[in-house]
Amino acid sequence: MPFSLFSRRLLVAGVVLVFTHLAAAQTPVPTPPAPVNTAWLEKLLRESVVLRQHHVGVCVTDANTGQKVVEWNADKYFTPASVMKMFSLYTGLHLLSDSLPSLRYVVRHDSLIFWGTGDPTLLHGDVPSRRALDFLRTRPEKLFYAEIPSVTPYGPGWTWDDYNYYYQPERGAFPVYGHTVRFYATAGQPRPRVYPRFFRSLTEPVPAGTPNPADDHIRRPELENRFSYFPITQKWVDETPFRTSPTLLLQLLQDTLHRPIGTVPFRLRTQDSVQVLRGLPADSLYRRMLQVSDNFLAEQLLLMCCSRLGNDSLSTIRPIRVMRTLFLADLPDAPRWVDGSGLSRLNLVTPRAMTSLLLKLHQEVPEKRLLGLLATGGGHGTLRRRYRPVVQGRPWLWGKTGTLTNNHNVVGYLRTNSGRLLAFSFLNNNIPGNDAPVRSEMEKILTQVRERL
Incomplete structure (x- = not known):
């Protein structure tokens, strides 16, 4: 990777990262301009x-x-x-390399065990990738998801009551749909379209007379995946984060893949050969x-x-x-x-x-x-x-x-x-x-x- 001014091998957490660099002598030092x-x-x-x-x-x-x-x-x-x-x-x-790591996996006999790398692009609304989805759909082995230890949903010092807004989805090891639900409203239609459709049954109108001082389109209770929409008077598109969990992730994956997925504890064996599925070019995310x-x-x-x-x-x-x-x-x-x-x-x-x-x-x-x-x-x-x-x-x-x-x-x-x-x-x-x-x-x-x- 072309960074810094020399070549070195870097041993961090048991992984060797190799950085190749240009020699300083190859870059002439420009004469500084006058103050x-x-x-x-x-x-x-x-x-x-x-x-x-x-x-x-x-x-x-x-x-x-x-x-x-x-x-x-x-x-x-x-x-x-x-x-x-x-x-x-x-x-x-x-x-990172020039492409994103979509997921990691090992094959044990007739089973494929996979876990997340943090790649946010799987079925993301703006930077979408189906690479992991197509890979899992076509594998002949039985599928098992391993939940890798990961960060808390929110970072240190975040504003807790922004959970309802598009700019603060929860973090996680294996995101899908960008951890948000998209709502598409059209004036004259009684209810918005919901994507992914999995959340349609969890979406309902707000009770009549509910005040809306923040001029929201959608509201969600802090700890639940229930979504309420205000009366639709004009066209709008809104994104609302959903509350994540391993159970919900499996439901969404199985609903999309149309095949069963089991779970196993995250535990690597000495003989495991860990593989990485490559995804989108990194610049598309940057x-x-x-x-x-x-x-x-x-x-x-x-x-x-x-x-x-x-x-x-x-x-x-x-x-x-x-x-x-x-x-x-x-x-x-x-x-x-x-x-x-x-x-x-x-x-x-x-x-x-x-x-x-x-x-x-x-x-x-x-x-x-x-x-x-x-x-x-x-x-x-x-x-x-x-x-x-x-x-x-x-x-x-x-x-x-x-x-x-x-x-x-x-x-x-x-x-x-x-x-x-x-x-x-x-x-x-x-x-x-x-x-x-x-x-x-x-x-x-x-x-x-x-x-x-």
Whole structure:
């Protein structure tokens, strides 16, 4: 795998990971450009009426030379929200191959025993794969599912009462349907269509007169898979997470495969030859995860990385520890990193550490591929309505947004009018009230960076 500047064999949790790298001598060291006066940029940040009421951190660096352009509270820690997905991307690029591991299995006589790797794409609504399904359907052996020890459904520091919303499905070793139910409503129809159909009998209208202050389409009790829909007055599509369990997983798999599946304890034998079924190209997951900020895909990505490190369990702790120790120890400030998605408010990162990660990515991934994975200003993803191209079809900003209540961040790369590519982190925490003015102010400032640098 083309990362870092030397070749080494890495023994982690009993699994040898081989990384092949380019020699440092093959890359000429560019002559750093002359220092640029950025007092005007510091003045903008200091005197902004919009930014002065909350905590702001900025770090801008030349992506090719590493030359610092500006630092503003760059050594202070911030809640990163979904920009933590850049750490998940970096982890996947180092620990996974070019394709996702769909499942693992062993064959014992007339039985095939399989277990999950964390791959989220099986019958997923947006990044769908049927590879595991077709494999299990056509195998001649009897099928047995083994439940591998895995993470808790929710990560540390997640908001418990967001269980009803699409952006917080439960994590797990063997996801199916993205751990969500999709509802398709059409005005004039008495009830929505339900996918997968398994949940149709568990869906009913809310009792008459039920208040709806949150303007929801669907509600689910916290601990049950019962779904209630409000009266349909217009067309809508909604996703609601379902509560996971091994029993429900077997029901869904058997309902889809139309064949029985037994269960066995997860216990490998010395003579077992563990096989891996390969799935979708990894970039298809990275792209969706980053462009629309998909929390579920980010969490499952870390679990797949953990499966690469061993067969005994799935956790987010192990791949985070490996990355911090072996690949990110040289960051200027150690991040506090607890999940893959950034849903947790326990995550903390400094702007200069975030920008250092962006520099690593730019050094190790071909630029065209890297920028193509990110949301594009004025193009697609979470930046499609801002940072529009000056010249039609020629974007100038590619990045990752991160938003929680009272926090809004953007990190990524911008191309200046002079042709420089800058890596930047622009973090805003403790925003009082509406963050729309902050987004507009960020766009105004970064536009001046593009024009003046």
